[in-house]
Amino acid sequence: MTSSQTAERADAPIDTTGSEWWRTAVIYQIYPRSFSDSSGDGIGDLPGITSRLDDLRDLGVDAIWLSPFQRSPQKDAGYDVSDYCDVDPLFGTLGDFDDMLEGAHARGIRLIVDLVPNHSSDQHEWFQQALAAAPGSAERARYMFRDGKGVEGELPPNNWESVFGGPAWTRIVEADGSPGQWYLHLFDSSQPDFDWSNEEVREEFRRILRFWLDRGVDGFRVDVAHGLVKADGLPDYTPDPAAGSMGGEEANVPYWGQDGVHEVYRDWHTLLAEYDGDRALCAEAWLPTPEQTALWVRPDEMHQAFNFAYLETAWAAPALRSVIAESIAAYAAVGAPSTWVLSNHDVVRHASRLALTAENPQGHGIGPDSPGKPVPEVGLRRARAATTLMLGLPGSAYLYQGEELGLPEVIDIPGEARQDPTWFRTDGERYGRDGCRVPIPWTSDAPAYGFSPTGDSWLPQPAEWAELARDVQVGDADSTLSLYRSLIAARRARGLGAGTLEWVEGLGTDVVAFRNGSVTVVGNTGATPVPMPTGIVIASSGPVLGNELPADTTVWLADD
Template sequence: MNSNPTHQDTSADPTTGWWTEAVIYQIYPRSFADSDGDGVGDLPGITARLDHLTELGVDAVWLSPFYPSPQADAGYDVADYRDVDPLFGTLADADKLITESRARGLRVIVDLVPNHTSSAHRWFAAALAAAPGSPERDRYVFRDGKGPDGAQPPNDWQSVFGGPAWTRITEADGRPGQWYLHLFDTGQPDLNWDNPQVRAEFLDVLRFWLDRGVDGFRVDVAHGLIKQADLADWEEPQEILSGQTVDKPRPPMWDQDGVHEVYREWRALLDSYPGERVLVAEAWVEPAERLARYVRPDEMHQAFNFEFLLASWTAPAQYAVITRSLEATDAVGAPTTWVLSNHDVVRHASRLGLDTSAGRPNGVGIGDPQPDAALGLRRARAATLLMLALPGSAYLFQGEELGLPEHTTMPDEARQDPTWLRSGQTQRGRDGCRVPIPWEADAPSYGFGPTDASWLPQPPMWAEYALDRQRGTPGSTYELYRTALRLRREHGLGRGTLRWRETGDEVLAFDNAGLTVLTNFGPTPVPPPAGELVATSGPLDADSRVPADVTVWVRAS
């Protein structure tokens, strides 16, 4: 491979690039397909299952981290950004996956984790061996503790996973020493993005993967790189969501204005490569106007719309978030990027079967309120059909095309998410949405791998959701997704323009690209719009009306 390709300026019109209407499928590598039977998914397993993605009808894949890592946070603690963990394969396997994806017309986006490294990273080892105030320590956020003996943390910040965001180290001479910041697990020390070496290092990491042919990067915790200079105390509960309101300032660890300088530099680098490479922000930022700053013309190409993911399942709430989102991104000439599930949240087939007034659950376990499975799947199908009809890009999380629910009956002793331990076993965490997915109902590990091994236990009900039970079955969730993705592409819904129809407070309806889309949120069935019914998330009633929690697509006759 040529490691020094000739670059040219191919910066694309942000309103016409491939990403503006793409449907992108998230693969969580350890839970997608296991080629060697060790119970953990891997890159060869993904390559062997690529035809599923082309049959489904998506445009690109996003791979969660596969880099060398101690796996303290399932790979989001990266020890080496330029290699593949043996758990998942080799660099040659990554190259083959990229090549095979391209042969099928699929683009490949990889995860980049710039807010923190693993504590096993060579830089952090050098920082621990060096003295306070050294260049090695300046790559991270080290501070002296408070109090006469420095025994108190430098500030009151808490980890997103629970517990203090600071850990004190033992210096090389054996004495208690400085503290380092970790907004997540203790094994994920935060980098100091005011350090030029850090900035240069990540530009080189970007080049490494761009030269290998990736089409872009999903940027983890994109709103967290820059911290408020004075590291001021924050007396509010620590959440990854940064919401600035009239009566509450922006948290000092999230969404600082300095992050945008970083992304402008990254964008310039990506624009120097051919092939429309993209940057995708995982930025838990509200309101929509703040999020839109990440997708200005010289910064990111996409930013996940988490406000949409978190919105209540009511017509007014959905109307408000969709309208707000489109207006905010339109103001900066960017597409809106819709998402309903990912590896960090309760799957929407279960989340929508819970009492939504209780807020967003951090995992669901045996002792927690249980979702209504039938209601959750019914609403999830309706929500997906609504989302896929909206202008912009959409992300799907592996298994949602099968209607997979959260694994809510997993034994607590099987949990591996650091949230479970660091919260004092009060928050179940994210394991329930990360369970290896089922391919074949009657195969070992439901077709996930050649043996029964599975790094997280699969529930017995996985058989009924298996792909081979749903492929070719009219009305199955899998066939609903295939139909919706085909029609979305045929009608150009992703590049369309939404026009709302007048409805009451229990129904949402709009026109886009020759289709009328209607979702009934209320208990009373309503007549569908006039025209040819081309897709429905659930059956109509005996009088051909749209029942509660059903979305229909109608082509004007």
């Protein structure tokens, strides 16, 4: 099978007999506001997603992960939830959700929904009740309210910083007009953290889980899964300024990765097990090592955890070999698959990130004045090679909408058009995540490239995206879309997700090579061609002539 050949997948009903589908699935992340707009208001919606399900079936994915669509003031693009059991009118209705879910299931595609348990919106009914209640009340006990330090309580309870920049504490004004307590928000001030030592909070989220499970969802991606429980006493902590904002490079952070959080997920695991069809939990847990991340997927906890150590690894063979080996060993030790990922809505798209020449901590983003900006051609070639490598690995894999089109990070978004809280809370010092969230192109000559019938788009789309639109790529055997379709089809046909990795040695220090079932994967991360065996099935970029593998290229080889 060459990159121009794809295997069509017939629609099939969802298997509910206990297949543990999540072990090998290719899961496609949809960021709803940027996927497809049916209403013309410039913001993607649920009917828009439903209208594009055939495209996802043709791509060949097994499941969709849907980023937040619940009712929200949209201060942080839906990650500030005011009602966990309703659809925000911006995206549609519960009826629209049910139609989308039914349409996905009819095409053999499962649906995972985002759940945000670390914090709510400040417009949530509970938080509004807390503001109206007195210190020490049951209403305030649902959140992390604390008295301030100083003579008059004028100083925050500790020195913690928000992920979005600035202090992680905000002082309220009490009902009588006097300066009052402080509340914790690891993210924006409009996102107060729940207190997960409170049984009322735990019971409320059991209710929320059941609400969506009863509607038929196949699982949950859990936002900030490593952040729910805070260390006793809330000790001061100063993060490493060079580390990513979600703590993936640092150990012993008092608000990340606390032992008590595992009790929550054991409870959720038991709840999901009551439902047919292997409902799954996937952790967004930014932790320093694969060994620590694997603790989230022990047999009685979550089923998947994003492999952020892999995502953050440079395009360099020694580092890739190391993180792959560590990941497979760590996850296998607890009986879980590794869950590979290269891009999502919080990081610079890998078609740009892999070609950066300067440090770029997670969450900072890139913009017009960023150092070491990528060369687009280099980034795309490396991205195609990295994806070809990733989809050859055993386990599960996540794709982020638009990466199958080779979309780069959008760098030149004007300051007045940016909407990420990070941009505002750092006074423009960090560009934030808008560059990976720009609405994706469907049709090259349509308004907003087919994203919206009116041409409106909540973030500006670059002119060069006309050349990357899906309709342009569908008929092009050498396009990134055709490559993705070929990889996913061959991965399924050859059972690579359930395979076993065996390293292939002797091809040079710049080469990552391994065998998985009937396929040998060879990736050249270096700057010069290297010798390789014959028998190419799929190549990330062409042409590959003779027995030399070009720079920044990955191939799949097979004996049959």
